[in-house]
Amino acid sequence: METREQETRESVVGGLRIAWDGRVLEPRPWTAAQAEWLAELSPQAPEGPALELCSGAGHIGLLLQRLTGRDLVMVDANPVACEFAAANAAAAGLAPEVRNGWMDEVLAPDERFALVCADPPWVPRAEITRYPQDPELAIDGGPDGLDVAALCVALIDRHLADGGHAVLQLGTAEQVDALLAANPPQRLRLDGVRTFERGVLAHLATDGREVS
Numbered sequence: 001m002e003t004r005e006q007e008t009r010e011s012v013v014g015g016l017r018i019a020w021d022g023r024v025l026e027p028r029p030w031t032a033a034q035a036e037w038l039a040e041l042s043p044q045a046p047e048g049p050a051l052e053l054c055s056g057a058g059h060i061g062l063l064l065q066r067l068t069g070r071d072l073v074m075v076d077a078n079p080v081a082c083e084f085a086a087a088n089a090a091a092a093g094l095a096p097e098v099r100n101g102w103m104d105e106v107l108a109p110d111e112r113f114a115l116v117c118a119d120p121p122w123v124p125r126a127e128i129t130r131y132p133q134d135p136e137l138a139i140d141g142g143p144d145g146l147d148v149a150a151l152c153v154a155l156i157d158r159h160l161a162d163g164g165h166a167v168l169q170l171g172t173a174e175q176v177d178a179l180l181a182a183n184p185p186q187r188l189r190l191d192g193v194r195t196f197e198r199g200v201l202a203h204l205a206t207d208g209r210e211v212s
């Protein structure tokens with residue numbers, strides 16, 4: 001029997017109809033700005049596919065694919081999120097590759113992406129009880145909220161193509177500073193932060209060096 005948590009709901013984000021239920025994070029309309037920023041950057045990026053880390057129900061990556069026409073790989077550890085992402089893609093006439101698994105286990109070492117968006121959980125573990133409606137895996141960022149974000153930065157550092165662009169979502173500009181200070185990337189520089197009412201977006205660009 002379907003539980004209340006499993007009742008399918010629908011949100012419209014960036015013109016896309018996105019189905020989801022209580023086992024995944026509710027798509028938040030402001031996050032369309034992440035796809036739109038990457039789409040602005042796309043003409044300056046090399047050819048090649050885009051990657052979304054922590055894709056959830058998929059609206060950000062799917063909007064990015066619709067706006068840029070690039071091939072897209074979407075990654076999420078939650079199998080239910082991946083099922084929604086695949087179904088939402090099909091409903092929108094899009095065809096990303098959806099990979100279900102831990103992000104550090106599903107990318108081949110030599111894969112390179114021209115654009116990357118990453119939406120890791122960023123709530124400090126002690127505060128997640130403030131958001132009982134949200135699944136723990138979607139919001140628990142570890143003791144300081146930055147565990148999964150640090151993993152995203154390491155993967156972006158390794159897998160972003162030369163001349164490529166990434167946009168990472170976090171809660172505050174202070175988190176961006178703390179994250180990069182504690183986990184300095186080898187070949188990425190911070191190229192700007194845009195602040196929204198419910199979160200921030202940080203633009204990371206390559207400085208041309210290959211990761212050693």
Ligand SMILES: C[S@@+](CC[C@H](N)C(=O)[O-])C[C@H]1O[C@@H](n2cnc3c(N)ncnc32)[C@H](O)[C@@H]1O
Pocket residue numbers: 024025026027028031053054055056057058060075076077078081101102103104119120121122137138139148
């Ligand atoms: C903040 S939610 C973002 C979901 C979606 N992008 C959105 O904006 O609604 C974070 C997502 O990351 C996934 N996740 C958490 N840790 C992960 C990991 N280590 N590897 C892959 N996915 C992970 C969760 O399942 C969740 O769907």
